[in-house]
Amino acid sequence: MPRVLPILFLIAVFLGGCVPLSMHGALREAFDKAEAENKTVKKELAQALAESKRLQQEAASLKAANEALTRQARELSANLQQLNREKIGLAEQVASAQAALAAREAEKTALAVRAEEQALALRRMEAVKAPRPAAEPEREKPPRTLEAALKDEIANGSGSIRRGDGVVTIELMELLLYYNSAAATIRPEGLKVLKRIADVLKDGAEKEIRIEAHTDVVIRTTRFPSNMDLAVARANGVLRFLKTQHTADPVRMSAVGYAEPQVVTAGAGAQSRNRRVEIIVRSR
Template sequence: MSKKTRHEPHEEHADESWLLPYADLLTLLLALFLVLYAMSASDAKKFQEMSEAFSSVLNGGASVLEYNNTKPSQEPADVGKFNAVTNVKTEAPKPTEQAAREALMKKEQEELEKLKQQLDKYIKDNGLTTELSTKLNHSQLMITIRDNALFASGEAVIKTDSRKLAEEISKMLQQVPAYDIIVSGHTDNVPMNSAKYPSNWDLSSDRALQFMKILLLNKSLDPKRFMPIGYGEYHPIATNDTSAGRAKNRRVEVSIIRKYQDNNAYINVTNTKDEK
C-alpha cells in the first residue's frame, strides 16, 4: 500500500505593496514639519529683531514687545538717531567730530563779525548810515542798500557815483571767498507798468542782476558762489502805507550765507523778511 506524501500547511502572505506609498507619505510629512519648524524659528528671530528695533526708537531700549519672555530687552550700546524719512539709523556725532564742528562754527562767527565791523566802519566813515545797514544772524550776514543809493526811480542801471560803493563791497567780499552770496532785489507795492518792466517782479530781478554784475567785475570773486533773486513787492520790511515805509521796502540785499548753523535752527535763505 503506497504511502501518501503529506504537505505541511503553510501561511498565506498578504499583499504588502501598500507599505511603499505609506512610507513615502510619512517621509513627505516629516519633511513638511521640518520646513514648518524652520519657518517658525526664522519668524521668531525676525520678530525679536523687530521688537528690539521698535523699543530702541520709542523708549530707548526698554522692550514693549517681548517675545515669550525668552530674551530680556537690552539697550543698544550705540543707539544713534533714526531717520523717519528713510528708515535708516544714522550714527550720532562722535565727540571729536562735534568738537571740530564747534571749532569751525566759532571760526566762521569770528570771520563774519570781523567783516561786519569793517562794513559798519565804511558806512560810518562815508556818511552812509541812512542808505546802508548790516545785520548778522544765525543764517547770514546781510548788507541792505536802499534803492535811492543805487538806482534812479523805476530803473535798474546803477548810478555812476554808486559804482564805487559796489566796488568797495566786492573788495570786502574777497575776505570770505568760500561763502555763497545771494543778491536780492525788492520793491514797494506801487504797480510797475512800463515797456521795459511790466511788473515789480521784472524790476526787482533786474536790479539784483545788475548789482551782482558790478560785484563780479572783481575777478577775485567766484561767480559760482553768486545768485540773483527778485522778490518784487512780496517781502516788505516796513509798511507800504507811507512814503517812508515804501522807501525802506525798495532795496537790494547782499546776503553772505553761513556754512555752519545750529542744528536746531531752520534755515530758509530765500525768506529774509522773517529775519529782520
C-alpha cells in the first residue's frame, strides 16, 4: 500500500494543471520508480504464491507417506503378533511330543522289566514243581560287592569298576546293554546286569548316583536326530530302571548324555570304548 501512494500523488498533480519542467522530470522519475517497485512486488507475490503452493503439495505428499507408513506399521505389528502366536503353538507341540516320547520310553522299559520278572517267576515256579534232588545244593547267595556282581563282565572286558576318593565309577560297555550302536532300549541281559548292580547299591547308605551315557558314532534317524539325543535317551533309560529298583533317593539321582568322544584309554580300540554307560556313585 505505501508503494501505491506516490502513484496517486502523481495522478493528482497531473490533474491539477501545469507544472514546472523541473518538477515534471522529478515526478516522472518517481512514477517510473514506483511502477518498477510495483512490478517487483507483483513478481515477489507471484513467487510467494508459487512457493506456498509447492509447500502445500509437499505437505500433502508427506501426509500421504505418513499415513502409508502408519498402515505398514500396523500390518507389521499384526504379523509379528501372529508369528508369536504360531511360535508358542509350535513350542507347545514340541513339548507335548517330547513328553509323549519320554512316556513311551518309560513304558517300554517298565514292560521289559516286567517281562524279566515274569520270566524269573515262571522259572521259580518250574523249579518248585520239579522234583528236588536227594541232596539240594546250597543256594548261591546274592553278591554283596560290585566286584562280585560284575565278576563275569570284568573278566570279559565288558565292564569295569574304578574307585576313588569317596567315588565309585561303574563302566558298562555299549553292547552289554544294547543290541546295536543306534539303540536306546536296554536288552534283557543288560537289565540283569543293572539289577545285580542295584541290589548291591541298595545298602541303605546315603549316596548320589549320576548316570553318564557316552556315544561317538554319528547317527541321524527319525527317533534320534543326533548323537546327543541317543546319549540322553540311554542315560535316562538306565536312570528310570535304577529308580524302579529303589537304588537311592530319586532326588539324588541324575542323568546326562555326551555326544563328543571322551575316551578314557589310549591305543587300539580306545574309540570303541567311548561307547559306554557309566554309573557314578558318590558317598555322602
